[in-house]
Amino acid sequence: MISLKHLRLCLFLALPLVVVPTSTAQDYKTPSVAGTELYFIAPQDGEQLTSPVRVQFGLRGMGVAPAGTEKPGTGHHHLLIDVPLPPLDENIVADENHIHFGGGQTETLIDLPAGTHTLQLLLGDQNHLPHNPPVYSKQITIVVMGK
Secondary structure: OOOOHHHHHHHHHHHHOOOOOOOOOHHHHOOOOOOEEEEEEOOOOOOOOOOEEEEEEEEEEEEOOOOOOOOOOOOEEEEEOOOOOOOOOOOOOEOOOOOEOOOOOOOEEEOOOOHHHHHHHHEEOOOOOEEOOOOOOOOOOEEEEHH
């Protein structure tokens, strides 16, 4: 049986082994390149079109690399559909409104229902985290007239 005195001594000796995390997600973010621009080649803001919609991504100042590739000055695209920017200090979620292009793709065809939609691009690093500082496009609005 361990005495209270012995338990206190063990805890005291083990205290230096306790690791208290003092870093945040921000500390692990990949740096972006100053002056980088992320934009839509197509469609254009305010454009009226039919579905499926061809979306082409433009990037100036950095390169595109598949997710998981740790190479300075690169990232991969995420297309945000009908949502605001996600928290920029967290991993970018993957769902029907946050489309990941982890293979390094620079364009896609998306089926959208008729109506008004917003699109925005967000560059993610090898771990799907926004860069520091984050690189994102202006949000554009398109009108889908149907199929």
